[in-house]
Amino acid sequence: MGKEEIQQITRRTTRSFSSSSATGNEAVKTKISESYIPTLKDLVFGGNHLSYDDLLSSFPTRGVQISQIVHLLGPLNSPMLPIFIYGGASTGKTSIILQIFRHLNRPLVYASYRTCYSPCLFFESILNQLLLHKKNAVNGYSSSKRCEKPSDFVNLLRESLLSVIGDLKVNSGKLSSNKLPGQPNGSMVYLILDNLELVRNWDKSSTILPFMFSLYDILKMPEVGLIYISNTSPDTYYSNVGYVEPIPVYFPEYTEEDLRQIFLRNQENRKLYLSFLDVVLKPFCRVTRRVDELSTAFSSLFRKYCEPLNDLEHVSYEEMKRRLFSHFQPHIALSLNEIFQVPSWPPLEVESNKEKKRKSSIRKSGGCEDFAELDFHMSTSAKYLLISAFLASRNPATLDASLFDSTAGSDSHKRKRKASVKSLEQKEAAEQELLMKGPGTFPLERLLAIFQCISSVVEGPLDEENENDVLRFESGDSGFMSDVLMQLSSLCNANFIIKGGSCPLEGSTRYRSMITEDMALKVARSLKFPLPNYLYRR
Amino acid sequence: MGFQSQVEKAKNLLRTRLCNPNFIIKPLSDSPDSNYCKLKFTISSSITEACNNSILLVGPRGSGKIAVLELALNDLLQEYPDTISLIRLNGLLHSDENCAFKEIAKQLCLEHHLLFSKMGKQRLLYSLLDAMNTVTSQAVVIGVSCRLDVDQLLEKRIRSRFSHRKLLFLPPSKEDVQRLLEHVFSLPTDSSFPHDYAAQFNGKLQNLLADDRFKEIISSYLDLNSTINHLVRFLFIVVSLWESKSGFLSLENFKSALSSIQRQPKQECIKDCSILELYILVCMKRLEVKEQNSYNFNSVMKEYRSVHDSFQTSDYYAWDVCLRSFERLIQRELICFTDNRAHGQSVEFRPVKLLVSYVELQGGLKSYRSCPIILQKLMDH
Numbered sequence: 062m063g064k065e066e067i068q069q070i071t072r073r074t075t076r077s078f079s080s081s082s083a084t085g086n087e088a089v090k091t092k093i094s095e096s097y098i099p100t101l102k103d104l105v106f107g108g109n110h111l112s113y114d115d116l117l118s119s120f121p122t123r124g125v126q127i128s129q130i131v132h133l134l135g136p137l138n139s140p141m142l143p144i145f146i147y148g149g150a151s152t153g154k155t156s157i158i159l160q161i162f163r164h165l166n167r168p169l170v171y172a173s174y175r176t177c178y179s180p181c182l183f184f185e186s187i188l189n190q191l192l193l194h195k196k197n198a199v200n201g202y203s204s205s206k207r208c209e210k211p212s213d214f215v216n217l218l219r220e221s222l223l224s225v226i227g228d229l230k231v232n233s234g235k236l237s238s239n240k241l242p243g244q245p246n247g248s249m250v251y252l253i254l255d256n257l258e259l260v261r262n263w264d265k266s267s268t269i270l271p272f273m274f275s276l277y278d279i280l281k282m283p284e285v286g287l288i289y290i291s292n293t294s295p296d297t298y299y300s301n302v303g304y305v306e307p308i309p310v311y312f313p314e315y316t317e318e319d320l321r322q323i324f325l326r327n328q329e330n331r332k333l334y335l336s337f338l339d340v341v342l343k344p345f346c347r348v349t350r351r352v353d354e355l356s357t358a359f360s361s362l363f364r365k366y367c368e369p370l371n372d373l374e375h376v377s378y379e380e381m382k383r384r385l386f387s388h389f390q391p392h393i394a395l396s397l398n399e400i401f402q403v404p405s406w407p408p409l410e411v412e413s414n415k416e417k418k419r420k421s422s423i424r425k426s427g428g429c430e431d432f433a434e435l436d437f438h439m440s441t442s443a444k445y446l447l448i449s450a451f452l453a454s455r456n457p458a459t460l461d462a463s464l465f466d467s468t469a470g471s472d473s474h475k476r477k478r479k480a481s482v483k484s485l486e487q488k489e490a491a492e493q494e495l496l497m498k499g500p501g502t503f504p505l506e507r508l509l510a511i512f513q514c515i516s517s518v519v520e521g522p523l524d525e526e527n528e529n530d531v532l533r534f535e536s537g538d539s540g541f542m543s544d545v546l547m548q549l550s551s552l553c554n555a556n557f558i559i560k561g562g563s564c565p566l567e568g569s570t571r572y573r574s575m576i577t578e579d580m581a582l583k584v585a586r587s588l589k590f591p592l593p594n595y596l597y598r599r
Numbered sequence: 600m601g602f603q604s605q606v607e608k609a610k611n612l613l614r615t616r617l618c619n620p621n622f623i624i625k626p627l628s629d630s631p632d633s634n635y636c637k638l639k640f641t642i643s644s645s646i647t648e649a650c651n652n653s654i655l656l657v658g659p660r661g662s663g664k665i666a667v668l669e670l671a672l673n674d675l676l677q678e679y680p681d682t683i684s685l686i687r688l689n690g691l692l693h694s695d696e697n698c699a700f701k702e703i704a705k706q707l708c709l710e711h712h713l714l715f716s717k718m719g720k721q722r723l724l725y726s727l728l729d730a731m732n733t734v735t736s737q738a739v740v741i742g743v744s745c746r747l748d749v750d751q752l753l754e755k756r757i758r759s760r761f762s763h764r765k766l767l768f769l770p771p772s773k774e775d776v777q778r779l780l781e782h783v784f785s786l787p788t789d790s791s792f793p794h795d796y797a798a799q800f801n802g803k804l805q806n807l808l809a810d811d812r813f814k815e816i817i818s819s820y821l822d823l824n825s826t827i828n829h830l831v832r833f834l835f836i837v838v839s840l841w842e843s844k845s846g847f848l849s850l851e852n853f854k855s856a857l858s859s860i861q862r863q864p865k866q867e868c869i870k871d872c873s874i875l876e877l878y879i880l881v882c883m884k885r886l887e888v889k890e891q892n893s894y895n896f897n898s899v900m901k902e903y904r905s906v907h908d909s910f911q912t913s914d915y916y917a918w919d920v921c922l923r924s925f926e927r928l929i930q931r932e933l934i935c936f937t938d939n940r941a942h943g944q945s946v947e948f949r950p951v952k953l954l955v956s957y958v959e960l961q962g963g964l965k966s967y968r969s970c971p972i973i974l975q976k977l978m979d980h
Contacts, residue, residue, distance in 0.1 A: 129859075132839040139611050140618035142835050149871050149931065212692040212702055272691045278665070279689060283618050293932050294864035305661040305828040308836055309862060314871040316968070347874040347914055348924070398917035496897040499948030575945050 099193040101228055104168035105245045111164040120157055121326070122319035129310055130161055134286065137167075137247040143277045143287035147294050148312025151353045154290050155255055157312075162253075168229060168245040173255035180269055184208040184217075187252070191221040211272050215279055225250055226284045249284045252276075257291040261298070275304040314350050317342055323352060324359065336382050337366050344393060348400055358400050365392055435583045442516070443548045444584050447574075448592060449512040450558050451581040454500035454574035456597040458507060464595055465514040502561035502571035505549075512545065515590070605796045606843050609786055616783055617835045620666035621673075623827060626782040627775055628667060634766050638741075639671040641764065645739050646679055651731040653740040653761050658768025660745045661828030667768075668741065696723050724753065728760040770825035776817065779827075780808060783834060784848065796846070803847045816853050823861070833860060865955050868931050869963030874971060875916060875924045877964065878903060880933065881977050883953050884960060893937065893950040896925055910973055922947065 113131075117124055133144050146154050162169045170190045177183035185204035189196070194205035208214050229248040260270050272279075277287050287307070291298075295306055315323065321338055328334040341362060345355060366389045376384070439447070456464065552558045553572075561573035576584075585592035616622045628635030638654065645652040656664045676683060686706045693699040700723070731738050742749070750758060750765070771779065784804050786797040807813050820833055836856040841848055872880070882902040886894045900921060907915045926946065928934045937950045955963075961978055964970050 129839075133836075135614055135839065136607060136611060139614045141614070142618060142832060210692075210695075210698060212689075212698055215692055268691060268694055275691060279692065283615070292930065294862075294868065296864050297932055305826075305832060308832060309860070311862065311867060313867065348916060348920060349873050349875075349927070350871075398920055401920060401923045496901065497893075497895060497948070499895075499944050573944075 097195060099195050101168070101193070101225070101232060101245060102243045103193065104170065104190070104225070104250070105166055105243070106159055106163040106169065107243075108163050110166070111160065113164060116160055116164045119160065120153060121322045122315060123153060123157055123312070126310060126312055127157060127161065130158065131165075133308060133310070134161070134165070134251075138249055138284075140249075140283035141286045143289065143307035144310055145289045145291065145295055145307040146310045146312065147291045149314050149351070150292055151351045152312040152314060153352075154312050158253060158288060158290065162251070166246045167249065167251060168225070168247075169251045169253055171253045171255065174259045175256045178259070179263070180211070180214075180265070181209045184214040188214075188217055188221060191218070191225055191250075211269070219280060219282070222250060222280070222282060222285060226282075249286055251286040251288060253288045253290065255290045257289050258293045258297070270298065271304055274298070274307070278304070315352065316350075317346050320346065320350065320352070320355065324356070332378070333367070334363070336385070337363055340366075340386055340389065341393065344397060345400065348397060354401065358396065362389075362392070362396055365389065435580075435587050439584070440548070441588065442545065443552060444588050445516050445590075446508075446512055446545065446548050446552060447557055447576065448581060448585055448588075448590060449508055449515055450503075450552070450572065450574040451500075451576060451578075452592075452595055453503035453508050453511055453572075456595075457501075458503070460597055461507070461511065464597075465511060500574050502573045504569055504571050508549075508572065509545065602796075602846060603843060605793050606846050608792070609796075609800065610838060610841065610843075612786070612792075613784065613838045614835070617831050617838065620663070621670055623779070623783070623831055624663050624666040624670055626778045627663070627771060627827070628670060634768060635667045635671055637766060638667060639674060642671065642675055642739055642741075643678070645737070646675070646682065649737055651737050651739065652764070653728065653731075654742070654764045654766060655750060655761075656741065656743045656766050656768065657747050657749060658745065659770075659826055661824075661826035662768040662770065663827045664743050664768050666827075668743065699723050724757050725760075728757060731760075770821075771827060771830075773818075776821065776830065777808065779830070780817075780834075800847055807848065807850065810850065813850055813853060816850075816857055820857060820860075833857075836860060865933070865959050866963050866966065868933055869955065869960065870967055871931070872928070872933070873924065874914060875921065876928055877967070877970070877974055878906075878912075878914060879921065879925055879928060880953070880955070880960060881964075881974050882906065883934065883951070884957055885977065885980070887953060895950050896922065896947040899925070899951075906977065910977075912971070912973055914971070 111119075117127060120127060130144070130146070133141060135141055146158065148154055159171070170187055172183055172186050172190075174183065177186045185206065185208055188194075188206050188208060189204050192205045194200075196202040196204070206217055208217055226248055229245065229250070232244055233246070233248055254273065257273070260266055260273060263269055273289075277285070289307060294311075295309055321335075321342060324338055324342075325331055325334060337359075341359065345358065349355065366385060369385060369388050370381075549558065553560065557576055558572050558574055561571050582592055624635070627633060630636075634656075638656070641652060641654055656668065658664050672685065676685075684707065686703050688699055688702060693702050727738070727740055731740070746752070747767075750761070750763075753761065781804075786792055786800050788794060788797050788801070821830065824830070824833075833856060836859060837848070837852045840852045840855050840859075869877075869880075879899060882899050883894070885906075886898060886902055891898065900918065903915075903921065906912065925934075929936070929951075933954055934951050935954055937952050938944075953960075957978075964974055964978060
């Protein structure tokens with residue numbers, strides 16, 4: 062092997078680092094030399110030994126899949142054909158395969174295409190693990206080998222695999238009589254490639270993806286096992302380059318009974334939680350059966366469920382169940398519609414706030430969002446800009462003159478004509494068009510014109526909330542305009558306004574507002590701006 | 600040796616055999632008109648007669664082209680130890696021509712310098728074949744491809760220098776398959792294996808191979824995937840399903856292997872969906888049936904609302920919740936966007952379409968546990 066590739070990537074240093082390196086050298090050096098040096102033991106998943114029964118009990122509903130995988134992996138040092146594990150998100154694929162390897166205590170190399178998002182990163186990550194190379198301050202956090210092309214990767218991979226397998230064989234030969242703890246079993250190395258579905262979106266995916274699949278055929282080493290993990294099924298990977306598909310292992314989504322078993326694990330009060338699950342599991346499973354989504358929803362709901370427990374000390378179990386249920390039931394429908402929401406305040410505060418606001422009835426219709434307030438802060442000028450963008454996207458440009466002259470809101474005084482059948486049909490067609498087309502684009506000048514019109518309407522003292530606002534509404538002030546442009550760019554960064562296509566004639570960029578009508582109404586309400594008067598309705 | 604350990608040893612042996620392509624290809628290469636013999640004859644004759652030659656091996660993926668090639672090359676390397684040097688190039692690895700040149704130089708242990716700078720496309724092939732005609736050294740170029748029309752893809756000047764020798768790798772015949780099964784599964788009766796167990800195992804194997812139901816399973820598998828590698832994959836699953844408790848392979852192992860390999864991924868995906876996701880799929884199907892050419896999430900929500908209004912379903916959820924389920928369906932690849940991220944519209948305005956057929960959706964609903972009856976009714980209208 063020639064004089065190769067330990068490239069030192071020159072790194073820029075900060076002034077403080079280069080100055081401190083002169084003085085604190087001794088201390089730094091000793092610290093670095095004490096840093097961890099990986100050995101063959103690090104190729105194993107680690108942790109305490111896990112027996113097969115413990116493995117099955119930690120994944121109570123995946124017995125079939127675990128036994129399928131363990132049988133495909135086979136006994137020690139038995140070659141295997143590549144396997145392909147697939148199933149929906151949050152079904153336990155990655156965690157189960159890693160725990161299986163903890164149980165088997167066999168050496169593995171793990172790479173996920175989510176963290177190794179380019180071929181170069183992927184190749185280097187695998188090689189670093191095999192060469193037992195750790196990125197630390199000594200080597201400047203660089204990889205052991207620089208590798209960009211598949212051909213280089215195959216050669217380097219074969220070399221490093223041969224050396225690791227050789228070491229493993231020596232190890233297993235030595236320790237056949239008494240096993241030292243922590244040493245890996247056997248002399249086969251397993252490669253686990255996770256999140257394979259992301260490779261399809263890479264730049265050169267038409268060559269890289271078949272390469273990943275034919276890695277086993279190219280390597281031709283029976284001491285290497287290959288395991289692919291993907292969110293989507295094997296039929297979404299078809300290409301016209303030849304490779305034989307790996308053996309599929311399917312992880313179905315959990316059923317309701319599975320979820321009940323999973324959620325009952327590690328609960329102190331199983332009876333109470335079981336009664337909670339009986340109430341809550343069925344309706345929520347109609348929306349989603351994913352463990353991560355349900356667990357966040359259930360954790361806050363369980364707290365709510367247990368609220369009246371202090372009062373129910375000395376009642377029978379059945380009575381307690383009934384009372385808890387009657388207290389809890391109105392919340393179910395409400396929380397179903399909020400199941401995917403992430404609360405912006407910590408839950409305890411939400412509780413106290415909600416109690417303050419709600420005086421009497423608990424039950425609200427599903428659209429309670431309409432009456433809620435904007436739950437994040439925006440400066441007043443940003444709010445006006447957002448409303449202007451919404452109006453610009455929503456209304457046709459020809460209407461601006463009539464809407465935004467000095468007699469704003471005069472629309473409402475127009476004579477209401479009787480609605481004929483034709484105009485109703487037109488209205489429906491117009492609504493349909495709005496649904497399909499989405500918000501329109503507008504040039505920057507139109508946005509600024511509308512903004513100036515709207516903000517010049519505001520007179521008088523500002524609200525107490527907005528006292529700290531810097532911006533003052535004086536038209537013709539050039540400082541004002543640059544602030545507005547900065548506000549526009551921050552709104553673009555927040556994806557409230559995006560750059561749409563460019564104008565076909567002039568080539569200038571056009572913008573598009575991305576907020577819903579609900580949010581625009583909320584923003585307008587917080588400014589006490591009569592938005593519905595300005596909305597174009599046919 | 601205890602019974603369990605005999606079984607384990609047998610399992611290990613079978614797995615090793617199945618993962619070794621050389622072992623698999625042997626019984627198929629024994630007859631004199633097999634591809635192996637033809638290939639070996641061609642190469643050895645060009646070595647002995649000191650002439651140049653080019654051969655093309657074509658056949659569907661997994662039909663054993665590389666295995667036969669390796670087998671032939673191994674034998675030839677033994678017969679003519681010092682006269683052959685081997686260069687292996689792979690289109691997946693060395694897709695760039697500079698890369699290919701470097702690889703050739705590396706495998707020939709030459710210092711690499713760029714030969715043949717800047718010519719047209721396919722210059723590597725052209726220069727190789729050209730060099731064979733002009734230079735005094737001799738080479739045999741063997742091309743392997745899974746496309747049967749690969750010689751049509753070559754440029755004219757290359758095709759003209761090609762000697763049109765093509766070896767076609769056909770799917771194995773029934774006799775070949777039978778021979779392969781015996782070859783793979785028969786335990787050796789020499790001293791490396793406990794004799795009684797091996798004899799018993801082989802006896803049961805013969806019974807199994809003669810069984811009609813067994814032949815039916817194998818032929819129904821081969822109807823779908825007729826190449827050797829696919830068969831090997833199937834046999835590997837059979838061995839992995841072979842429980843250690845029973846000492847011998849049984850018909851049940853083959854049956855369960857067949858069902859585990861014949862999957863219907865879209866049906867499985869539909870069974871994984873939640874009920875709200877099924878509602879969205881059914882609404883999309885109804886929109887497509889109404890011949891709305893393009894529709895987006897907002898149209899689907901409109902349909903969802905009208906379904907709820909006419910049938911008073913109990914499953915009516917907020918817009919946010921439905922949007923999230925909609926995004927889950929996109930992740931599962933049951934539906935997809937029909938535009939290419941044009942103009943950066945947000946999710947609810949982009950046109951979408953179904954990626955499952957109505958028949959698959961219907962089948963999925965039927966096999967769905969506790970599917971609401973309303974959904975089946977909606978599918979029919």
